[in-house]
Amino acid sequence: MDQVISLTLKVWRQNGPDDAGAFQTYQAEGISQDASFLEMLDIVNERLIEEGTEPITFESDCREGICGTCGLMINGKAHGPELGTATCQLHMRKFNDGDHITIEPWRAVSFPVIKDLAVERTPLDLIIEAGGYISVPTGSAPDANLTPVPKEAADMAFDAAACIGCGACVAACPNSAAQLFTSAKLNHLNLLPQGQAERWQRAENMVETMEMYFGTCTNHGECHEACPKEISLDFIAFMNRDYVKAKIKNRKLAGQR
Ligand code: SF4
Structure with missing residues (x-):
């Protein structure tokens, strides 16, 4: 009833x-x-x-x-x-x-x-704009099996791609940090073979754009509790690892030019 x-x-x-x-x-x-x-x-x-x-x-x-x-x-x-x-x-x-x-x-x-209850969430879009994409050569569609994707990488990338960009992680965080959102958007590309070409530039650009607009993560974990897609905090660790590596690799690449 x-x-x-x-x-x-x-x-x-x-x-x-x-x-x-x-x-x-x-x-x-x-x-x-x-x-x-x-x-x-x-x-x-x-x-x-x-x-x-x-x-x-x-x-x-x-x-x-x-x-x-x-x-x-x-x-x-x-x-x-x-x-x-x-x-x-x-x-x-x-x-x-x-x-x-x-x-x-x-x-x-x-x-x-x-x-009232509507807020401006453009800074999340700016993080995506900084690197949340892959460059695809134009031409006819490649065969789906041309690039093998390991099952573990596919599963993890899929979990990260579940992020819907709502911003609840930022709202729940006492520092208004956007690490959970950024790490989900970064990892769903960085974990896949198709995302490797721009991996290090993506890591540096997305993290540094995030830092321009949002607070610092101090490991409260409130973001994960609030996330409607239950995005794992592990992705933040993966992002931090990629960012440190990116700073070294990008500097080396710049020195070679
Ligand atoms: S709360 Fe979860 S789904 Fe929403 S933006 Fe943050 S990570 Fe993505």
């Missing part, structure tokens, strides 16, 4: 990056526990629009835990109480009738608030 609950929401409202912002309280009555968290916000917004109040701004796209667009601090936890779950995949059955829920945007200096 469809269980219906009523909630009290404390939602962060902010008109723009320069506005101070404040919490507003809303009642969310008669919410089906089969609804997702974002569907619950949709219902609240429909009611706000009917009342002539401006709806709450929040981001979403695929609503299938794939695109990384959604992301909210729910009761102080990035993506809410369910481990390994993006905000869009969190369901209201995880809450009880009468609960009070506090909803905030990602809190990080590098993620200024655009409006």
